[in-house]
Amino acid sequence: xxxxxxxxxxxxxxxxxxxxxxxxxxxxxxxxxxxxxxxxxxxxxxxxxxxxxxxxxxxxxxxxxxxxxxxxxxxxxxxxxxxxxxxxxxxxxxxxxxxxxx
Numbered sequence: 001x002x003x004x005x006x007x008x009x010x011x012x013x014x015x016x017x018x019x020x021x022x023x024x025x026x027x028x029x030x031x032x033x034x035x036x037x038x039x040x041x042x043x044x045x046x047x048x049x050x051x052x053x054x055x056x057x058x059x060x061x062x063x064x065x066x067x068x069x070x071x072x073x074x075x076x077x078x079x080x081x082x083x084x085x086x087x088x089x090x091x092x093x094x095x096x097x098x099x100x101x102x
Contacts, residue, residue, distance in 0.1 A: 017045060 058065040
């Protein structure tokens with residue numbers, strides 16, 4: 001789901017979020033992860049905020065793994081310098097994820 005400021009006043013994002021949550025509840029999901037970041041915009045939807053961790057291992061023998069590792073480092077560098085709200089803390093790679101609990 002993305003954000004387009006030119007149509008944000010139409011409430012389409014809220015409609016989509018509401019339908020996704022309703023579908024999740026109808027299926028019997030107990031937890032719905034609405035993702036990291038933009039917590040202020042999601043405050044009316046979530047019931048709790050949890051830490052989420054990501055661990056990545058790159059094989060020292062794989063060329064493709066080295067490319068992925070470099071790509072991840074560049075993305076982290078870019079995110080830390082050019083976004084107002086970093087989704088991953090550089091020290092421990094934890095992020096706040098909001099959840100809706102039934």
